[in-house]
Amino acid sequence: MTTKGTKEWADWNLNLFKGCSNNCRYCYAKFMAKRFGRIKELYEWSIPVINKKILHQSFRKRKGRGMFPTAHDITPQTYIQYVVVLLRLLRAGNKVLITTKPNYNLIKMLCKQIEFYKDQVQFRFTITSIDDIKLKYWEPNAPNYQSRKASLIYAFHKGFKTSVSIEPYLDFDPIQLINDIALYCTESIWLGIMNPKYSHGYDSRYYNKSIYEKPYVKILVKSIVDIFSVAYPETILKKLRLKDSIRNLGINIKDF
Numbered sequence: 001m002t003t004k005g006t007k008e009w010a011d012w013n014l015n016l017f018k019g020c021s022n023n024c025r026y027c028y029a030k031f032m033a034k035r036f037g038r039i040k041e042l043y044e045w046s047i048p049v050i051n052k053k054i055l056h057q058s059f060r061k062r063k064g065r066g067m068f069p070t071a072h073d074i075t076p077q078t079y080i081q082y083v084v085v086l087l088r089l090l091r092a093g094n095k096v097l098i099t100t101k102p103n104y105n106l107i108k109m110l111c112k113q114i115e116f117y118k119d120q121v122q123f124r125f126t127i128t129s130i131d132d133i134k135l136k137y138w139e140p141n142a143p144n145y146q147s148r149k150a151s152l153i154y155a156f157h158k159g160f161k162t163s164v165s166i167e168p169y170l171d172f173d174p175i176q177l178i179n180d181i182a183l184y185c186t187e188s189i190w191l192g193i194m195n196p197k198y199s200h201g202y203d204s205r206y207y208n209k210s211i212y213e214k215p216y217v218k219i220l221v222k223s224i225v226d227i228f229s230v231a232y233p234e235t236i237l238k239k240l241r242l243k244d245s246i247r248n249l250g251i252n253i254k255d256f
């Protein structure tokens with residue numbers, strides 16, 4: 001679910017499938033799978049292949065918090081098997097960060113099925129834009145904005161711990177998105193950029209490299225801090241975190 005790396009968020013991670021039908025253009029896991037020979041061609045990534053060993057594995061309580069999944073999603077195709085493994089992890093006492101580009105109908109079912117383990121779970125919903133046209137281009141088979149926002153609101157009202165990842169932000173200005181979702185995040189809101197390394201062939205109507213370069217990102221983070229330190233310092237600014245993709249540019253919230 002992340003564009004790069006999972007260590008920022010969890011002590012261990014687990015995936016049940018190789019590949020992801022969302023087939024995001026910027027998917028780091030897809031590029032790594034190709035690079036290390038787990039798939040021959042990039043298009044293969046869009047057809048998830050189950051790992052039967054994980055499906056039948058039993059789990060002990062592991063140290064720290066795990067992230068499941070990290071390199072596929074919870075979709076109508078993968079849901080049933082995903083829940084089987086998730087419940088096995090939770091019954092063993094594990095703490096799990098559930099990362100997904102959420103599908104509202106699936107999140108409603110999932111909340112019911114894991115209700116008993118609410119204290120062991122945090123949702124991290126990836127919501128990268130409020131604009132469905134951009135979402136369709138970058139994340140072709142993932143749910144639209146309405147579905148993702150509704151999922152967040154639903155899980156929030158059901159009493160789950162909720163957080164949002166805006167990585168990579170796709171809007172020129174993600175401030176409206178942050179404003180829209182912040183009230184329903186009990187935990188953190190993460191902001192990150194797209195890795196320009198794999199940008200070859202992106203449509204220039206949807207890809208503006210400069211919004212991921214240091215001068216722009218610095219102004220953006222400063223604007224976010226300025227706006228939300230006046231308007232909603234407690235509900236928004238305190239929850240805001242910068243991903244390594246931004247901090248590695250030498251940009252930190254405390255500098256503003």
Ligand code: SF4
Pocket residue numbers: 001002003020021022023024026027028029030070071072073101139
């Ligand atoms: S949802 Fe995550 S794993 Fe799936 S294609 Fe998109 S970035 Fe890759």
